[in-house]
Amino acid sequence: MLNFFQLILIYSGVYAMMAIGQNCITGYTGMLSLCHAGFFCIGSYATAIMCKTMGLSFWLSLPVAAIAAGIIGFLIGVPTLRLKGDYLCIATLGLGEIIRNVATNINPVGYNSIPRVTLFGYQFASRNKLAFIVLIWVFVLIFYLLFQRLAHSRIGRAMTAVREDEVAAASNGINVTAYKIISFVLGAAVGGVAGCFQTAYTLTVQPASYTFMVSVMVLCTVVLGGMGNGKAVILGAFIIQFISYFPQLTGLTNVIPAQAKQIIFGLILVVMMIWRPQGLLGRDKFRYGDPRTFSERVSDTFRRKGKGGAV
Amino acid sequence: MTLLETKHLTREFGGVIAVNDVDFIVTEGLVTGLIGPNGAGKTTLFNQITGVDKPTSGSIFFDGKEITGLPAWKISRMGIARTFQNIRLYRELTAVENVMMGLHFKVGESPFHNRFQQAIKSYIFASRENREVYSKAMEWLRFFDIDQSAQEFARNLPYGTQRELEIARALAAGPKLLFLDEPAAGMNPAETEHLMHVVDKIRSLGVTVVLIEHDMKLVMNICDQITVLNFGMKIADGTPNEIKKDKAVIEAYLGREEE
Numbered sequence: 001m002l003n004f005f006q007l008i009l010i011y012s013g014v015y016a017m018m019a020i021g022q023n024c025i026t027g028y029t030g031m032l033s034l035c036h037a038g039f040f041c042i043g044s045y046a047t048a049i050m051c052k053t054m055g056l057s058f059w060l061s062l063p064v065a066a067i068a069a070g071i072i073g074f075l076i077g078v079p080t081l082r083l084k085g086d087y088l089c090i091a092t093l094g095l096g097e098i099i100r101n102v103a104t105n106i107n108p109v110g111y112n113s114i115p116r117v118t119l120f121g122y123q124f125a126s127r128n129k130l131a132f133i134v135l136i137w138v139f140v141l142i143f144y145l146l147f148q149r150l151a152h153s154r155i156g157r158a159m160t161a162v163r164e165d166e167v168a169a170a171s172n173g174i175n176v177t178a179y180k181i182i183s184f185v186l187g188a189a190v191g192g193v194a195g196c197f198q199t200a201y202t203l204t205v206q207p208a209s210y211t212f213m214v215s216v217m218v219l220c221t222v223v224l225g226g227m228g229n230g231k232a233v234i235l236g237a238f239i240i241q242f243i244s245y246f247p248q249l250t251g252l253t254n255v256i257p258a259q260a261k262q263i264i265f266g267l268i269l270v271v272m273m274i275w276r277p278q279g280l281l282g283r284d285k286f287r288y289g290d291p292r293t294f295s296e297r298v299s300d301t302f303r304r305k306g307k308g309g310a311v
Numbered sequence: 312m313t314l315l316e317t318k319h320l321t322r323e324f325g326g327v328i329a330v331n332d333v334d335f336i337v338t339e340g341l342v343t344g345l346i347g348p349n350g351a352g353k354t355t356l357f358n359q360i361t362g363v364d365k366p367t368s369g370s371i372f373f374d375g376k377e378i379t380g381l382p383a384w385k386i387s388r389m390g391i392a393r394t395f396q397n398i399r400l401y402r403e404l405t406a407v408e409n410v411m412m413g414l415h416f417k418v419g420e421s422p423f424h425n426r427f428q429q430a431i432k433s434y435i436f437a438s439r440e441n442r443e444v445y446s447k448a449m450e451w452l453r454f455f456d457i458d459q460s461a462q463e464f465a466r467n468l469p470y471g472t473q474r475e476l477e478i479a480r481a482l483a484a485g486p487k488l489l490f491l492d493e494p495a496a497g498m499n500p501a502e503t504e505h506l507m508h509v510v511d512k513i514r515s516l517g518v519t520v521v522l523i524e525h526d527m528k529l530v531m532n533i534c535d536q537i538t539v540l541n542f543g544m545k546i547a548d549g550t551p552n553e554i555k556k557d558k559a560v561i562e563a564y565l566g567r568e569e570e
C-alpha cells in the first residue's frame with residue numbers, strides 16, 4: 001500500500017510535468033491539442049537511445065529530449081495551428097499517433113534494461129522510490145516555477161489574449177500565429193522532458209505505452225485541475241494518478257476492471273466541461289502576479305467593501 | 312493632411328460586393344463619420360483597413376505607406392486601433408487586464424533589441440514590466456473614469472462601460488488613428504451624451520477618429536467630415552452641412568430616416 005502510494009507520487013510527478021506542458025498549450029493559449037503522448041514518446045526514446053545505444057548520460061538526454069520534442073512540436077504546429085477547436089484536436093491526435101508509429105518502426109520491441117540514472121556517484125535504482133520522488137518533484141518544481149513566470153510575463157499575457165479572442169488580440173498588435181507556435185513548442189518540450197523521467201524510472205520503453213489514452217489523461221489532468229492555473233494542474237495530476245492506481249491501492253484489482261479508469265476519465269472530461277469548465281481551482285484572480293502595490297491592494301479592498309462586496 | 316486613403320477598394324463575398332471601388336479619405340486631426348444604411352459595407356470597409364480581412368482589390372495607404380493586405384497585428388503596430396461593432400473584449404479577464412493587452416507593444420519592446428532578446432528580457436523582468444503595464448492601464452481607466460471597475464470581469468460590466476473599456480484598450484496602444492464601429496449602439500440617451508464627451512477627450516489627445524454611427528444627431532454633432540456608403544459604393548462625402556443637403560444621400564438614407 002505504501003508502495004503504491006509512492007508509485008502514485010512518482011507518476012503524478014511525471015504527469016504533472018506533462019500537464020505543465022499541456023497547460024501551456026491548452027490553458028494559456030487555448031489550443032485543444034491531443035498529442036502530448038507523442039512528445040512524451042519522443043522524450044522516452046531520446047533517453048532510451050542515448051543511454052542504452054550510445055552509452056551517454058541521462059542528464060545529457062534531458063536537453064536533447066526537450067529540443068527534439070520542441071522541434072517536432074514546431075513541425076506539427078506550423079501547419080496545424082491555423083486550425084481551430086475540434087479540427088486542431090483531430091489533426092494533432094493523428095500526428096501524435098504518427099509519432100508512436102514511427103517509434104514502433106524504429107524499434108518495434110522497444111528498449112530494455114536501460115542504464116540507471118546516476119548523480120554524483122549515486123545510483124537511482126527503481127527499488128528506491130523515495131529517491132525518485134525527490135528527483136522528479138525537484139524537476140516538477142523547476143518547471144512549475146519557469147512556466148508560472150512565463151504565464152505572468154508579457155509573453156503569457158499575449159498567450160492569454162490569443163486564447164480569449166484571436167481577432168481582438170491581433171488588433172492589439174499581438175502576432176497570434178507566433179505566440180501559438182511559441183506556446184506549442186514550449187509545451188512540447190516539457191512533454192519530452194517528462195518522457196525522460198518515465199524512462200529513467202521504468203528503465204524500459206515500449207511503443208505501446210504512448211497511446212492516445214496518455215494524451216487524454218494529460219488533457220484530463222489539466223481540465224480537472226483548472227486550465228491556465230499552474231497549481232491546479234499539479235493537483236489534477238495527483239487526482240488522476242490516484243484514480244488510476246485506486247484498484248491497486250485498495251487491493252481491489254479483481255473487482256474493478258482495468259477499463260474502469262478510462263470510463264472515469266471520459267466522465268471527468270464531460271462532467272467538468274459541463275459543470276465546472278474552469279476546473280476545480282479555477283483561474284488565478286491576478287494572473288499577472290498581482291502587479292498592484294501594497295497600498296493599491298488595501299485601497300482596492302476597501303473600495304470593494306464600500307460598494308457592498310461586489311467583485 | 313491626408314492620414315489614410317483607400318483607392319478603388321473592393322471586397323467581394325461570393326456574389327455580394329460588400330465594398331465597391333471605394334475611395335475613402337481620412338484627414339489628420341478631424342473626426343470623420345462613416346454612415347450608410349444597414350449592410351452598406353461600413354464594417355467591411357473597417358475590416359479591410361485594419362487588416363481583419365483582406366480586400367479583393369484596390370489599395371490602402373496609411374501615413375504615406377501602403378498597408379494593403381498586411382496582417383492586423385502589423386497594422387495595429389503602425390498606429391491604427393479599432394473597436395468592434397459587437398464588442399470584442401476579453402470577457403473572462405478583468406477591465407484592467409483588458410487594457411494591459413492594449414499596451415502589448417507599448418511596454419517591453421525597444422528598437423535596440425531583436426525579438427529573441429526582447430522575449431528573454433520580458434521573461435526575466437516580468438514583474439517589473441507587469442507593474443509598469445498595470446499602472447499605465449490604470450491611468451487609462453482613470454482617463455475614462457472607469458477605474459472603479461478595474462478588478463471586475465469585463466463580461467460583468469454594464470454595456471456602456473464595456474464600450475468605453477474597449478475604447479480605452481484601443482487607445483492604450485497609442486494609435487494615430489482610431490476606428491469606432493457603432494460606439495453608441497445599444498446605449499441610452501444619457502450614455503450617448505457621455506460618449507460625445509469621450510470622443511472629445513480622444514480628440515484632445517490628438518488622435519484622429521473615424522466612427523460608424525446610425526445616430527444622426529450624434530454624427531452631425533461631432534463629425535467634421537462625413538462619408539456616405541450605400542450598397543458598398545461611396546455616394547457622397549463632405550461636411551455635415553453638405554451631407555444634409557446632398558440629394559443622393561437624402562434619397563438613399565436621410566429621407567427615409569426623417570419620415
Ligand SMILES: Nc1ncnc2c1ncn2[C@@H]1O[C@H](COP(=O)(O)OP(=O)(O)OP(=O)(O)O)[C@@H](O)[C@H]1O
Nearest residue numbers: 324327329347348349350351352353354355356396
Ligand atoms: N464575412 C462575410 N461573408 C459574407 N458576406 C458578408 C460578410 N461580411 C459582410 N458581408 C455582407 O457584406 C455586406 C456589408 O456588410 P457590413 O457588415 O459591412 O455592413 P454595415 O454597413 O456594417 O452594416 P450595419 O450597419 O448593419 O453594421 C452585407 O450584405 C453583408 O451581408
Ligand SMILES: [Mg+2]
Nearest residue numbers: 353354355396
Ligand atoms: Mg457594421
